[in-house]
Amino acid sequence: MTLLSRIQHTSQKLTAADRKVIEVLLGQQAEAVFLSAAQLAERAQVHETTATRLAQKLGFSGYPELRAQLQREVMEGQDAAARMRRSVSKVADGSYLADLVQSEISALEQLARSIDQRDVDTASDMIFAARRVFIFAQGHATAVSAFLQRRLDRFAMTTVMLTGRGRDIAERLTSLGQDDLVLVLAFRKQPTDYAAIMGHAAQVGARTLLISDLAGPTMTPPAEHLLAAPRGRSGTEFQTPIVPMTIVNAILLTIAGRHEPQIVTKLEELADLFDRFA
Amino acid sequence: MTLLSRIQHTSQKLTAADRKVIEVLLGQQAEAVFLSAAQLAERAQVHETTATRLAQKLGFSGYPELRAQLQREVMEGQDAAARMRRSVSKVADGSYLADLVQSEISALEQLARSIDQRDVDTASDMIFAARRVFIFAQGHATAVSAFLQRRLDRFAMTTVMLTGRGRDIAERLTSLGQDDLVLVLAFRKQPTDYAAIMGHAAQVGARTLLISDLAGPTMTPPAEHLLAAPRGRSGTEFQTPIVPMTIVNAILLTIAGRHEPQIVTKLEELADLFDRFA
DNA sequence: AGCATCATGCAGGATATCCTGCGAGTCAAC
């Protein structure tokens, strides 16, 4: 039973003080969900007791239950995606494709909420300004890094892949200088060589950019700039590279958009090159 | 100071248990704002104490302060999300990220309409039944194929990558037999070697599967089974691998789901299962 | 192996939050 219907159902027995409380409760829902009985009462200019008794009048065992109900309602109201997800999984059970699409969509919605365009701008500028871009990725992240590298090459940027282990990376890192950028793609947990690479970058004055998921903020040492968003299905381990892939695409689009003149001509030159080979 | 920046700033001092808590905190923000220290700790599978101490490490006087900070940020974030959703129509404000997310979402919705789960089932069975899977991909499709190969390897399947040009491919194709499957990832236009590969496969009796976009139906000779969906942003030069990537993920999920003792319907349960393979 | 350092869990106390018995005040009916 919804809070509103409970209120209507009990409206005859409500006092003036009760109505004051309800006014705050419904009028400031977004904040009210966090308030204790005393805080709520203070906003409504009534005594704390009134809050407790109102909750009981409305059929709850006490104030905390009332608040929990309000929390549920507010969350559902705002999470339209959740509502959709429920109905879909109910209709199309056994359809992995439909389920997957649904969860990817909500992951993308979450992405838009997690990262601001300004952060993307910063990342784009860092890449565009770099003399060379060293891309570090391991495991599943290589799928994203391969894509990124191809695109940056198209933009006529110089990229260096850091894919192997220890030694291989160290060798390729020797030339790293202060005009270069180290771009790390890492998910789930901090890669073994992460600290060493970041440490070296800091030492030679290279800039650092980390694209990650929830593990991003915990990696140490921290990168100069971080783009991180949860990769779908909070709590579960099932995660696809869709979200980081989209982050990368947003960066690429931004580079293209903000530096259109240069990029476009590079692409045209490339088209000529292709023609000559074909 | 934002919670995220505090986490980054303190990342050196964070323990494994701390990270678990942070994962829940950020991954399930919407719900975490309501949880008590004990409830949060339970979700993160750590002791309540950890929550308290994490809050102090991050510079709060205690857990309640941390939660209050999270509440503030979530509330602001929701305002921001609402603002963004409202201004989605006018993309001119330079928010490439928001625009991109929006178009990816509609591309995914289109995908769910274009491909039926039964087609995914067929593809999954073909892959699972194959002795070896030969994966052919070129250009941007390699990003997807690399991902697919990694996953199939985790399923303990035998994969062979066909990536190079002409000669390289021919050499690796010599062993192709009738128990094998040729899986082609190709977008935009038919790759140069496509016809040769498909021809050879037909000759030796190998099965063929094509994952593609709008160009798929026009490729000749046709593959035995085709999974194709438009990749959004029709007409634009910039196309992302999100849709084919999601097709591949659906296939992988289906394989995992159909060949596991227990029949699982929920994606949550599948996630665990999938993780066991991954 | 031995030691130091640190992370983690436990137990108990401190605090915040909530509930309830009691009484003062208000109002209307008689």
Place this chain on the structure above:
DNA sequence: GTTGACTCGCAGGATATCCTGCATGATGCT
């Protein structure tokens, strides 16, 4: 004016929530 019904606030107890000292165990270094 008295009574009764009701609202509201207070105070104290009950409970939930949180914090901290201590012990244990893990880890790493010498």
